Amino acid sequence: MKALPQRSDLRTVNASGFRLYLQTELARRCSHNRQYSLRSFALQLDVDHSTLSQVLRGKRRLTTQMIEKFGRRLNLSQEDIEAFVAQAELMKSGKTVMASMAQQLTLDAVQLLSDTRHQSILELLQLEYFRPDVRWIARVLNTAPDEVNIALSRLLRLGLLEMATPDRWLDKSDSLCRDRNDFAAQVIRKLSEQVRKLSARSGRR
Amino acid sequence: MGQPVIQWQILSKMPEQLSEFYRQLFGWETNADNALGYRMVATGSERGIQGGIWPAAPEGRAMVTLYVEVENIAEQIERAIELGAQVVIPPQKLPDGDEMAVITDPEGLTFGLVKPARV
Structure with missing residues (x-):
């Protein structure tokens, strides 16, 4: 038996998947339009800008009603809105393992959005001469094998990577979307998918 | 055949230091010369089970897991x-x-x- 990917964090932190989505969406809009601001975003969401500011900073809890309202205002699909609501419900539930897993996935997504090595690994997979070897990846990215393994674990948990066989690693993201903002959107979508699966498993309990 | 516990795994935020710690303490040898860079730990005995060390993310926590076949x-x-x-x-x-x-x-x-x- 070789490496066994693990959940890496069960701490309770204030990391909401939908808050992460809002932060990412605001950053995306600001990068596309220099005039865009928190007030613009608040107007779009039909909420007071100070309230939105508190939500984004984790100073105010996102209620189910807020997730549903903001999700609709941002034209999210009903399926995605339900996934974010399910995650919030999991966090509040007594099902601590499931809540921890939802938390873990959110933390993974945060790391994927803040550390470009994750995207770099997926880009390497596209190369004809890619070698499914952590030591090779570490050399190419000028980092330590342990750092690569931590990044691989996150990509696996979020479903952005599949190790089908020892020699065949599959990029499960949309390989055509290599723009940073598009990648961020994909991470959020994968987070939503994984939470939906988690919620479905939780519902069967 | 039963369903034996066949491996232990340490999830660690300081895998290199732990490898050295257990090498000095018990003489356990670690080999990470594989495609995943996984630290396979050999206890040096045919009795008992062997293990491994896997890196934990900085935001994570350390733990030990036993694996049942x-x-x-x-x-x-x-x-x-x-x-x-x-x-x-x-x-x-x-x-x-x-x-x-x-x-x-x-x-x-x-x-x-x-x-x-x-x-």
Whole structure:
């Protein structure tokens, strides 16, 4: 038996998947339009800008009603809105393992959005001469094998990577979307998918 | 054949230091010369089970997990759920062909299930 990917964090932190989505969406809009601001975003969401500011900073809890309202205002699909609501419900539930897993996935997504090595690994997979070897990846990215393994674990948990066989690693993201903002959107979508699966498993309990 | 515990795994935020710690303490030898850079730990004895060390993310926590060998991961998961377990990591195939999953018992203790490729 070789490496066994693990959940890496069960701490309770204030990391909401939908808050992460809002932060990412605001950053995306600001990068596309220099005039865009928190007030613009608040107007779009039909909420007071100070309230939105508190939500984004984790100073105010996102209620189910807020997730549903903001999700609709941002034209999210009903399926995605339900996934974010399910995650919030999991966090509040007594099902601590499931809540921890939802938390873990959110933390993974945060790391994927803040550390470009994750995207770099997926880009390497596209190369004809890619070698499914952590030591090779570490050399190419000028980092330590342990750092690569931590990044691989996150990509696996979020479903952005599949190790089908020892020699065949599959990029499960949309390989055509290599723009940073598009990648961020994909991470959020994968987070939503994984939470939906988690919620479905939780519902069967 | 029974369903034996076949491996322990340390999830560590300081894997290199721990490898050295156990080498000095027990003489355990670590070999990471494999495609995943996984630190396989040999205790130097044929008795007992061998283990490994896997890096934990900075935001994570350290833990030890024991892995039980089973013939059918999916069936064992279903049985475990019936008995009050929860799935932490659903069944997945590893690059070396092994299948594994991680679940918690009714008290919340984590343990792994593994089906080695050779079984």
